[in-house]
Amino acid sequence: MNWKDTPEQAAFRAEVRQFIRARFPTGYRPDTDTQQSLEPEDVYGYNWAADRRSAEPERRDGAMAWARALGERGWVAPHFPKEYGGAALGAIEDCILQEEMMRARVPAVSGIGVGLLGPTLLTYGAEAQKREHLPHIARGEVAWAQGFSEPGSGSDLASLKTRAVRDGEDYVVNGQKVWTSLAQYSEWAMVLVRTDPRADRPHRGISYLMVDLASPGITVRPIEDLRGGTPFCEMFFEDVRVPAANRVGEENQGWRVAMATLGFERSGLGSVIRYQHALDRLVALMKSDESRRFLRTDARGALRQEIAQRQIEIRVLYNLALHSVSRRASGGVPGHEASISQLFGAELHQRLARTGMKAFGSWAHLTQSRDAPLEAMFTHDFLGAIAHPFLGGSSEVQRNVIATRGLGLPRN
Numbered sequence: 001m002n003w004k005d006t007p008e009q010a011a012f013r014a015e016v017r018q019f020i021r022a023r024f025p026t027g028y029r030p031d032t033d034t035q036q037s038l039e040p041e042d043v044y045g046y047n048w049a050a051d052r053r054s055a056e057p058e059r060r061d062g063a064m065a066w067a068r069a070l071g072e073r074g075w076v077a078p079h080f081p082k083e084y085g086g087a088a089l090g091a092i093e094d095c096i097l098q099e100e101m102m103r104a105r106v107p108a109v110s111g112i113g114v115g116l117l118g119p120t121l122l123t124y125g126a127e128a129q130k131r132e133h134l135p136h137i138a139r140g141e142v143a144w145a146q147g148f149s150e151p152g153s154g155s156d157l158a159s160l161k162t163r164a165v166r167d168g169e170d171y172v173v174n175g176q177k178v179w180t181s182l183a184q185y186s187e188w189a190m191v192l193v194r195t196d197p198r199a200d201r202p203h204r205g206i207s208y209l210m211v212d213l214a215s216p217g218i219t220v221r222p223i224e225d226l227r228g229g230t231p232f233c234e235m236f237f238e239d240v241r242v243p244a245a246n247r248v249g250e251e252n253q254g255w256r257v258a259m260a261t262l263g264f265e266r267s268g269l270g271s272v273i274r275y276q277h278a279l280d281r282l283v284a285l286m287k288s289d290e291s292r293r294f295l296r297t298d299a300r301g302a303l304r305q306e307i308a309q310r311q312i313e314i315r316v317l318y319n320l321a322l323h324s325v326s327r328r329a330s331g332g333v334p335g336h337e338a339s340i341s342q343l344f345g346a347e348l349h350q351r352l353a354r355t356g357m358k359a360f361g362s363w364a365h366l367t368q369s370r371d372a373p374l375e376a377m378f379t380h381d382f383l384g385a386i387a388h389p390f391l392g393g394s395s396e397v398q399r400n401v402i403a404t405r406g407l408g409l410p411r412n
Helices: 007-023 057-073 091-103 111-124 127-138 254-265 270-287 299-329 336-365 373-384 395-406
Strands: 144-147 163-167 170-181 188-194 206-212 218-223 232-243
Touching: 007 057, 007 091, 091 270, 091 299, 111 127, 111 144, 111 188, 111 254, 144 170, 144 232, 163 188, 170 188, 170 206, 170 218, 188 254, 206 232, 206 254, 270 299, 270 336, 270 373, 299 336, 336 373, 336 395
Parallel strands: 144 188
Antiparallel strands: 163 170, 170 232, 188 206, 218 232
16 A cells, blocks of 8 residues: 555645644644543644633634634535535545644644534435534534433443433433533534334434534533543433434434444544654653653663554554545445554553653653643543543444454354
């Protein structure tokens, strides 16, 4: 496989770099003291959904100005068709844009809405749903949350219990969701509900709804994580009325729609660039005079082979990501290859974080970012990486997908 840019792709890459240098707001700086996400695709110190609600005017205004700048080019949602506010970029160009933004350490805009809800609507949504929701996402005017997991229904998602009962032109929703990323900063959520509790198989009675989080009866409660941040929430639904027109796909057929959403979730490239950036910063510190102050005295010798192994693994993950991109570029959809990337990436995240923790020794106990070496990024990653094997489906689920769909092995 040849991953080199064609002349046209190289020109587009140069255009993206120039655009970032010219249009990224100078006052919109990373804030490593208020990390709001565990997502490995996020640029360290940024989270656009939270930043646009910041109490700091410069940060808030910067987040919105960046969204407007990207929106002018259709680059908030570059893979959306132009009639919905996107740029109609192909998979390779979309990948280049994402890669260059990560390398420049500037945040993406409208995360879940762009990466998950948008592709799902383009595949399964009605035309009226696309025209109502996609342009707002593509202009960076709205943030979305993903209401899938429930207490007791995480990896076994099909056992979910949140009920939706049809009442005229509405569904009446009751239940609870948990581990919902950044719901406190979001205007809408895609929510899985049970519409047929008597279905012969659990996944056959599930429907997929788009829910306005300003609807009466919804309570959102942030959950504090190990770092003191609040990247997750629990959501409670008490007699919440959701228009039936907000259902994506057929009633009781939401499982297929949800699996497509999860397939899009597992096919990102951003985490690779973040891991490479972290490792590069660690190596640069080891080579600097500051290494004597912050690193273990034996760090260079003890970790030389371990760092080399992390570098190899990052390149493997990069090639896995590009393989998924090339599959999309040729008209394919995310399959078991996305599960391979998710599994390998989650375990690499943990190994990389442990390598960094070993290098810093006692300095690794610092959790505050100010005055800590490398803003305590490896300490935060060590704590954040604990949850990575559960994000987007547990490692056990990924292994089952690889075994059954990829290798053709029997389920039992």
